[in-house]
Amino acid sequence: MDWLTILQRTFTNAIGQEFIVYGLAAIGLNLHFGYTGLLNFGQVAFVAAGAYGVATVVATFSLPLWLGVLAGIALPLMLAALLGIPTLRLRADYLAIVTIAGSEIVRLVARSPSLRSITNGSYGLSQFGGDFYALNPIPDGRYGIWRITFDANATWYLLVGWTLVALATLLILVLIRSPWGRVLKSIREDEDAPRSLGKNVYVYKLQSLAVGGVIAAFGGIMFAIGSQSVQPDNYGTPLTFFAYCALILGGMARVGGPVIGAAMFWGLLAFTENTLRNAVEAGYIPSGLMDTVQVGQVRFMLVGLGLMLLMIFRPQGVFGDKRELALDAR
Amino acid sequence: MRVVRSFVVAALTALLCLPAGVALGDQAAGEAVRGVIQRLNDAGEQEPVEGVTITVAEAGGAEVGTVTTDAEGAYVLELPGPGDYSAAIDVASLPEGTTLRNPDAATLEFTIRPNQSRPLLFPLGEGAGGGGEGFLGGGIVGQAFGLLVSGIRFGLIIAMCAIGLSLIFGTTGLTNFAHGEIVTFGALAAYFVNVTLGVHLIPAAVIAIVIGAAAGGLLDRALWNPLRRRGTGLIAMLVISIGLSILLRYLYLYQFGGRTRPFAQYAVQRSLFQSVSVTPVDLISIVLSIAVLIGVATVLQQTRIGKAMRAVADNKDLAESSGVDAERVVLFVWVFGAGLAALGGVLLGLAEQVGWLMGFQLLLLMFAGVTLGGLGTAYGALLGSLVIGVFVQLSTLVVPNDLRFAVGLAVLILVLLVRPQGILGQAERVG
Numbered sequence: 001m002d003w004l005t006i007l008q009r010t011f012t013n014a015i016g017q018e019f020i021v022y023g024l025a026a027i028g029l030n031l032h033f034g035y036t037g038l039l040n041f042g043q044v045a046f047v048a049a050g051a052y053g054v055a056t057v058v059a060t061f062s063l064p065l066w067l068g069v070l071a072g073i074a075l076p077l078m079l080a081a082l083l084g085i086p087t088l089r090l091r092a093d094y095l096a097i098v099t100i101a102g103s104e105i106v107r108l109v110a111r112s113p114s115l116r117s118i119t120n121g122s123y124g125l126s127q128f129g130g131d132f133y134a135l136n137p138i139p140d141g142r143y144g145i146w147r148i149t150f151d152a153n154a155t156w157y158l159l160v161g162w163t164l165v166a167l168a169t170l171l172i173l174v175l176i177r178s179p180w181g182r183v184l185k186s187i188r189e190d191e192d193a194p195r196s197l198g199k200n201v202y203v204y205k206l207q208s209l210a211v212g213g214v215i216a217a218f219g220g221i222m223f224a225i226g227s228q229s230v231q232p233d234n235y236g237t238p239l240t241f242f243a244y245c246a247l248i249l250g251g252m253a254r255v256g257g258p259v260i261g262a263a264m265f266w267g268l269l270a271f272t273e274n275t276l277r278n279a280v281e282a283g284y285i286p287s288g289l290m291d292t293v294q295v296g297q298v299r300f301m302l303v304g305l306g307l308m309l310l311m312i313f314r315p316q317g318v319f320g321d322k323r324e325l326a327l328d329a330r
Numbered sequence: 331m332r333v334v335r336s337f338v339v340a341a342l343t344a345l346l347c348l349p350a351g352v353a354l355g356d357q358a359a360g361e362a363v364r365g366v367i368q369r370l371n372d373a374g375e376q377e378p379v380e381g382v383t384i385t386v387a388e389a390g391g392a393e394v395g396t397v398t399t400d401a402e403g404a405y406v407l408e409l410p411g412p413g414d415y416s417a418a419i420d421v422a423s424l425p426e427g428t429t430l431r432n433p434d435a436a437t438l439e440f441t442i443r444p445n446q447s448r449p450l451l452f453p454l455g456e457g458a459g460g461g462g463e464g465f466l467g468g469g470i471v472g473q474a475f476g477l478l479v480s481g482i483r484f485g486l487i488i489a490m491c492a493i494g495l496s497l498i499f500g501t502t503g504l505t506n507f508a509h510g511e512i513v514t515f516g517a518l519a520a521y522f523v524n525v526t527l528g529v530h531l532i533p534a535a536v537i538a539i540v541i542g543a544a545a546g547g548l549l550d551r552a553l554w555n556p557l558r559r560r561g562t563g564l565i566a567m568l569v570i571s572i573g574l575s576i577l578l579r580y581l582y583l584y585q586f587g588g589r590t591r592p593f594a595q596y597a598v599q600r601s602l603f604q605s606v607s608v609t610p611v612d613l614i615s616i617v618l619s620i621a622v623l624i625g626v627a628t629v630l631q632q633t634r635i636g637k638a639m640r641a642v643a644d645n646k647d648l649a650e651s652s653g654v655d656a657e658r659v660v661l662f663v664w665v666f667g668a669g670l671a672a673l674g675g676v677l678l679g680l681a682e683q684v685g686w687l688m689g690f691q692l693l694l695l696m697f698a699g700v701t702l703g704g705l706g707t708a709y710g711a712l713l714g715s716l717v718i719g720v721f722v723q724l725s726t727l728v729v730p731n732d733l734r735f736a737v738g739l740a741v742l743i744l745v746l747l748v749r750p751q752g753i754l755g756q757a758e759r760v761g
Binding site: 039086087090092093094096097098100101102104105108109111112113114238241244248294297298300301303304305306307308309311312315 | 429499505557562564565566568569570572573574575576577578579580581583584694697698701705730732733735736739740742743744746747
């Protein structure tokens with residue numbers, strides 16, 4: 001067992017691309033679900049909107065990156081209106097079904113051959129991050145501590161990603177302490193209370209959906225740039241579920257919850273996967289029980305089991321406050 | 331989605347290859363695959379494509395042979411014997427600007443019976459709806475009829491799976507995202523008994539229903555009942571069901587592998603009609619589904635437990651104060667709903683093949699059907715699912731094939747906009 005490599009991969013994952021993408025998606029979800037009580041199970045649609053916004057503008061239409069980022073912000077705003085206007089009047093469980101259906105529609109449309117000229121169907125788009133890395137001011141070399149080092153481009157990417165995560169966290173902190181944030185929390189607790197005070201609950205919900213959606217879309221932009229490709233099937237329902245896992249693990253309705261949750265979630269995931277893989281390769285686990293392909297599947301099983309156990313025994317997550325949970329609203 | 335795609339491919343295969351078979355003459359003896367590769371030219375006519383390479387391999391992976399289409403676009407390849415094969419079209423050998431209509435179908439898996447000469451179809455061109463009308467022997471009416479039949483079959487399967495989903499919601503308030511995995515469980519149990527243990531599919535299906543029902547009861551007793559008793563919130567339970575769904579789905583993948591596989595019987599059948607693809611299995615599963623659903627309605631309407639189920643779903647407190655043991659009813663709902671879902675899984679496995687993801691792919695359509703009919707009502711689930719199934723299939727007349735699933739989900743959103751309580755739901759349910 002190569003514990004050093006396992007630890008190295010664990011920490012790399014806990015601060016790497018996955019952390020940035022899922023962290024931003026979970027911060028958005030925290031605003032939706034943790035603070036407003038909206039059971040949005042279509043978060044991946046916003047991530048996909050951000051990713052496809054950048055990818056299509058840069059790769060399909062050969063326009064500069066900043067226009068792509070603008071499209072990556074405009075698309076999720078449009079999506080929030082499209083998805084939110086018909087659904088935000090619905091009760092929580094209906095909203096969950098409808099948002100998950102909406103996110104699948106987005107994926108199916110993106111992979112449809114009818115849109116091949118724009119999205120390149122199920123093959124997706126690639127090679128559009130050139131402009132981003134051309135902006136890299138960091139000189140060549142490897143940066144990091146111990147065995148966790150990154151080359152100049154990866155360091156640049158991570159610095160931008162972490163800045164985005166920090167800015168999003170800060171934004172949530174400011175928003176939640178504002179009068180606007182207090183209205184959101186009151187909607188979560190009891191919709192009728194703010195309504196009786198003359199607040200337009202529907203508009204507040206729509207604003208919450210849009211702001212959280214744009215934050216998640218930045219996760220999509222970073223996903224697209226980091227992997228230099230978008231493929232529609234990467235934007236399926238599992239991404240939403242993983243973002244929920246990260247959020248619940250860290251603690252809902254806590255400003256830092258989704259950030260710490262995403263780091264812990266990906267760290268744990270990388271740790272179990274690499275430990276299992278090492279154990280299989282070293283022969284500690286008989287190959288009849290598990291081969292290296294199945295390690296990935298076992299990892300998913302553990303995610304499912306972990307989500308169940310967390311929800312049953314510690315729904316407030318590691319840092320959450322049980323009094324601030326929107327979990328019992330029907 | 332797979333079901334639908336296989337339906338459409340089967341329909342097109344039957345329609346397109348009948349004339350081709352005549353042109354090639356009968357293959358007197360021996361097993362073979364054959365077909366004609368055609369594309370739409372700029373004038374909108376079908377023209378044969380010469381020089382396309384198709385490689386056939388055994389299910390195990392050993393290559394059988396490669397064949398190239400002639401000036402008529404036709405190809406024939408003799409096979410060594412009956413069995414499972416896969417055929418892959420070399421996309422690079424297609425002329426410039428021509429693509430497969432369904433890029434995911436570049437490799438087809440098929441089964442050859444003794445002395446069967448099987449037509450294979452690789453439809454070319456963009457999947458624009460109705461683009462192929464010109465060459466479809468049955469014309470638009472025949473096409474619509476075929477789609478209607480497959481839509482009804484599909485809708486009935488959704489309905490059978492969704493009744494449990496709806497009743498569980500009605501009696502306990504749980505939005506069960508793991509219901510699709512019960513469907514998969516039924517199909518996998520039937521596959522295990524049928525293929526691994528070698529029992530004929532019909533008794534295997536019965537055994538699968540019993541195992542599925544027992545698993546449903548066990549789930550309620552071991553997981554959901556204790557959770558309800560400790561007062562876990564409904565949204566927390568929803569998230570727990572998502573966790574359960576992920577756990578089970580990847581457990582299936584771990585055990586069963588990623589390939590889809592057919593049952594030992596009824597895997598390949600000839601269409602009953604020339605112009606429309608309707609096989610005996612299609613008809614039998616429609617009749618069987620209708621019989622089962624009538625049975626379900628009778629149970630709900632006539633028996634004590636059925637009435638109790640509807641009473642608890644309608645108003646739990648009132649039912650309990652009238653002396654109904656709600657927990658016993660809920661247990662029965664789980665057993666009953668899971669058994670139906672297991673049967674639905676077997677029928678779905680017949681319509682397409684058995685795979686680890688089949689139930690999850692059906693889940694959103696089940697939700698669409700249930701929501702359309704009105705969450706919590708048994709008959710609403712039936713009606714809504716039928717509408718979704720037929721609508722999804724018929725929409726391919728207008729919309730590209732690959733978007734019909736999206737159409738089904740869009741209908742769900744539109745219905746909620748106009749009539750949020752669903753067709754049969756009560757208005758007070760939605761807040």
